Amino acid sequence: MQQQDWNALSDDEFRGIFREWVDANCPSHLRFMRKQRPVFDEVAEWYHALAEKGWLSPVWPQEHGGMGLDAAKHIVYVEEWARLGCPRIPDHGIGLTGPLLIEFGTDEQKANFLPKILSGEHVWCQGYSEPNAGSDLASLRTSAVSDGDDYIVNGQKIWTTLAHCANWILLLVRTTKDDNKRQNGITVMLVDMTTPGVVVRPIANLRGEADFCEVFFENVRVPAKNVVGAVDQGWALAKSVLGHERIFLGAPSRPEYALKRLEMLAEDRGAFDDPAFRSRYARLLLDLNDLGSAFEKFAKILREGGQLGAEVSVLKIFCSELYQRITEETLAVAGEEARYYDDLPVGDNEVDAMNLYLDSRAPTIFGGSNEIQRNILAKAVLRLP
Amino acid sequence: MPLISLDDDDNTLGMLRESANALAERIDGAQVMRSRRAGKSDLDRSVWTAMAEAGWLGLLLPEELGGLQLGSRELVVLCESLGRGLLTEPYVQLAVFSGALLMGADHGANTSALAGGLVDGSRIVTTLWQTERGARAELKATEKDGEVLLNGCAGLVSAAQSASDYLVLAQSDGDSVLVHLPADTGGIGVSLRASVDDAQLGSVDLDGCSVPSGNVLARGHKVETALVRAIETNRLAIAAELAGIASKALEATVDYTRERIQFGKPIASFQAIQHRLVDMWSDAEFACSAVTDATEKLGEPDSAAASQAVLAAKARAGDAAIGITRRAIQLHGAMGFTDECDIGLYMKRAINLNATLGQPEELRLQYLATERAA
Ligand SMILES: Cc1cc2nc3c(=O)[nH]c(=O)nc-3n(C[C@H](O)[C@H](O)[C@H](O)COP(=O)(O)OP(=O)(O)OC[C@H]3O[C@@H](n4cnc5c(N)ncnc54)[C@H](O)[C@@H]3O)c2cc1C
Numbered sequence: 001m002q003q004q005d006w007n008a009l010s011d012d013e014f015r016g017i018f019r020e021w022v023d024a025n026c027p028s029h030l031r032f033m034r035k036q037r038p039v040f041d042e043v044a045e046w047y048h049a050l051a052e053k054g055w056l057s058p059v060w061p062q063e064h065g066g067m068g069l070d071a072a073k074h075i076v077y078v079e080e081w082a083r084l085g086c087p088r089i090p091d092h093g094i095g096l097t098g099p100l101l102i103e104f105g106t107d108e109q110k111a112n113f114l115p116k117i118l119s120g121e122h123v124w125c126q127g128y129s130e131p132n133a134g135s136d137l138a139s140l141r142t143s144a145v146s147d148g149d150d151y152i153v154n155g156q157k158i159w160t161t162l163a164h165c166a167n168w169i170l171l172l173v174r175t176t177k178d179d180n181k182r183q184n185g186i187t188v189m190l191v192d193m194t195t196p197g198v199v200v201r202p203i204a205n206l207r208g209e210a211d212f213c214e215v216f217f218e219n220v221r222v223p224a225k226n227v228v229g230a231v232d233q234g235w236a237l238a239k240s241v242l243g244h245e246r247i248f249l250g251a252p253s254r255p256e257y258a259l260k261r262l263e264m265l266a267e268d269r270g271a272f273d274d275p276a277f278r279s280r281y282a283r284l285l286l287d288l289n290d291l292g293s294a295f296e297k298f299a300k301i302l303r304e305g306g307q308l309g310a311e312v313s314v315l316k317i318f319c320s321e322l323y324q325r326i327t328e329e330t331l332a333v334a335g336e337e338a339r340y341y342d343d344l345p346v347g348d349n350e351v352d353a354m355n356l357y358l359d360s361r362a363p364t365i366f367g368g369s370n371e372i373q374r375n376i377l378a379k380a381v382l383r384l385p
Numbered sequence: 386m387p388l389i390s391l392d393d394d395d396n397t398l399g400m401l402r403e404s405a406n407a408l409a410e411r412i413d414g415a416q417v418m419r420s421r422r423a424g425k426s427d428l429d430r431s432v433w434t435a436m437a438e439a440g441w442l443g444l445l446l447p448e449e450l451g452g453l454q455l456g457s458r459e460l461v462v463l464c465e466s467l468g469r470g471l472l473t474e475p476y477v478q479l480a481v482f483s484g485a486l487l488m489g490a491d492h493g494a495n496t497s498a499l500a501g502g503l504v505d506g507s508r509i510v511t512t513l514w515q516t517e518r519g520a521r522a523e524l525k526a527t528e529k530d531g532e533v534l535l536n537g538c539a540g541l542v543s544a545a546q547s548a549s550d551y552l553v554l555a556q557s558d559g560d561s562v563l564v565h566l567p568a569d570t571g572g573i574g575v576s577l578r579a580s581v582d583d584a585q586l587g588s589v590d591l592d593g594c595s596v597p598s599g600n601v602l603a604r605g606h607k608v609e610t611a612l613v614r615a616i617e618t619n620r621l622a623i624a625a626e627l628a629g630i631a632s633k634a635l636e637a638t639v640d641y642t643r644e645r646i647q648f649g650k651p652i653a654s655f656q657a658i659q660h661r662l663v664d665m666w667s668d669a670e671f672a673c674s675a676v677t678d679a680t681e682k683l684g685e686p687d688s689a690a691a692s693q694a695v696l697a698a699k700a701r702a703g704d705a706a707i708g709i710t711r712r713a714i715q716l717h718g719a720m721g722f723t724d725e726c727d728i729g730l731y732m733k734r735a736i737n738l739n740a741t742l743g744q745p746e747e748l749r750l751q752y753l754a755t756e757r758a759a
Contacts, residue, residue, distance in 0.1 A: 134718050136647040159719045204724040208422075212719075269518075276746070324711075331736065335747070336519025336541060338740035339586060341579040354581055357736075361714050362722050369718065371657055 032085035071302035082253035093117035093124035125166035163213035188234035250315020310380035320363035409470025422583035437506025450500035461625035468629025475543035489611025490602035513539035514554035526555035545587020627702035672705035703739035
């Protein structure tokens with residue numbers, strides 16, 4: 001599909017074009033979904049509509065079927081997506097496997113896998129964490145042993161988001177044991193989840209939704225041609241794909257949405273008459289604005305063609321903690337209604353106070369927990385001894 | 386780990402604690418919550434029966450009403466254990482709240498029968514008095530020709546579906562009345578909404594429900610006095626349960642972080658985590674002392690000071706339980722975000738209790754108002 005050079009447009013021009021089409025084409029029943037992580041079938045029509053338009057994959061180069069957006073335009077894409085309340089689509093193929101293959105994959109891998117991500121034939125999940133390898137990912141133990149043209153994989157992954165609706169998993173495995181440097185000997189491979197020996201067990205989260213899973217591997221045969229990059233060198237590969245996308249861990253969309261819900265509830269329940277509440281609300285509002293400014297500061301670096309440093313972790317910490325403070329305040333405003341699990345009626349609408357409160361528990365844990373982010377800032381930014 | 390500590394010369398409290406802990410051992414409270422949620426149920430009968438058999442449902446009721454005639458000291462020790470053991474049936478709403486109203490009613494045949502059923506578990510007695518948002522409900526009683534007609538809407542009703550009997554706090558000609566309404570009376574409509582702690586909260590619609598005038602259990606000043614007492618006793622009981630949750634959630638997190646190895650060490654060996662755990666411990670410690678203080682003050686003559694101490698204790702214990710369970714989830718990592726790990730259930734229970742009968746800020750403001758008025 002021939003696409004224009006989006007990066008030649010001004011951000012505002014691009015924003016206008018993107019917004020107009022998305023607003024006209026994203027089905028209204030999928031907007032502002034309660035569920036954070038809908039499964040593929042729930043959002044398939046939106047996925048296919050984007051694919052058909054050629055807009056499913058914002059950063060892939062156009063030769064691979066992406067839009068080829070630079071970081072600045074990508075930010076616009078993400079902002080408008082959030083503003084219009086489009087649902088999250090299963091995006092591990094687009095955001096993780098795709099970029100990895102484009103950078104490190106063989107021509108055959110690219111030709112084979114990229115189109116199937118765009119068509120939705122392959123739905124990917126991310127198999128990194130293990131029961132004993134969370135924050136300390138390098139201690140992972142799922143093993144892959146060479147056997148002729150194949151590898152034999154044994155072990156277990158956990159917290160694998162949407163594994164139950166995926167058919168391919170991007171797997172980090174141990175191919176060599178090196179006790180001195182555990183980052184050595186890790187390999188990235190592409191694994192077909194329909195291979196015999198792969199078993200998926202969904203895990204219910206705090207909201208009762210099964211959106212992450214355990215994935216077990218028992219003598220699973222993986223063709224050696226499914227290894228990405230060099231054997232034993234997977235750690236650097238896996239770490240490198242995040243790149244400028246780390247900025248999005250601090251994108252203000254979740255707290256922004258939550259603050260709107262707080263405002264709706266507070267208005268309906270008369271909380272704005274209370275000066276103590278007004279003061280707390282004003283703080284949250286300004287926190288959100290200031291998060292926007294900080295986000296903008298990093299976005300500007302990208303716009304000017306720069307690279308993000310370790311500092312960007314500050315966005316993730318502030319954003320996820322602000323999200324929690326907003327949902328906590330929402331429960332305070334709910335008063336005795338904070339006893340309900342179900343959404344709270346507000347005029348003809350509903351505010352999902354508890355849903356948001358529970359949801360806000362996760363972002364301080366995933367994507368590198370906030371403690372780990374603080375460790376990184378302490379070392380890499382403040383250079384503490 | 387922090388506990389509510391009261392003088393216990395004859396070891397009655399110790400024995401009570403032991404029997405509560407024994408029951409909590411026998412019953413997997415977390416599993417009960419999950420199956421209650423799956424069945425959309427508002428009460429687990431088997432746990433309720435076990436509580437009845439242990440004599441707890443009549444803990445505060447006088448002997449003439451079939452109770453054990455024990456006091457606040459025993460109540461807080463029991464509720465603390467319920468909190469620790471995650472036994473989340475609506476003990477405070479039914480046994481303590483409805484119980485307190487019956488204690489304050491005229492002790493006629495009707496009251497005795499209700500109290501007897503409440504104590505032995507054969508009756509589920511819940512009270513209609515709040516709106517869906519927690520204000521005082523406007524329920525109307527019309528008395529004429531030997532009958533009472535009840536109208537209005539109540540919310541936040543525990544065990545609304547399971548109830549065999551409702552106590553209705555209504556207004557009759559500008560006068561408060563406490564009316565016994567059997568659940569099989571015509572004109573009652575019950576709808577349920579899930580509560581955060583995996584039970585159901587009911588809204589109960591009364592549409593011209595008719596009962597004989599003998600069902601008026603108390604009226605006027607008596608009703609209001611009983612209500613004030615019921616609220617205060619409930620707040621104390623809830624504060625104790627919250628303190629139990631706070632302390633148990635801390636304990637579970639200390640255990641977990643000692644065992645969880647990352648980077649070749651127990652994560653509890655990282656100072657960032659140690660400081661967090663120490664702060665949690667300190668919060669639990671303060672919660673337990675505040676509840677201890679309120680309980681002791683209730684045994685002293687100055688009732689105003691006691692009332693204030695109860696407000697303070699519930700605010701303190703609520704903040705502690707909420708803050709501790711939140712941090713506990715964080716320290717459990719992704720495990721804490723699952724339904725399989727019990728720590729999330731402690732958080733959910735804490736949210737419900739913290740929001741019941743006043744969140745901390747409201748209670749502190751009430752405390753201040755009383756203080757300034759004095
Ligand atoms: C909703 C959700 C979705 C997820 N999806 C995926 C997925 O799709 N694929 C995948 O591979 N993984 C996924 N994860 C896993 C996620 O990456 C891990 O949860 C994360 O790496 C933390 O690991 P852990 O849960 O084992 O916690 P642990 O590492 O055990 O940490 C427990 C606690 O200790 C703290 N801690 C650990 N080390 C230190 C230290 N050195 N200093 C101070 N504090 C420390 C942590 O911050 C945390 O509070 C998901 C997690 C969640 C919650």
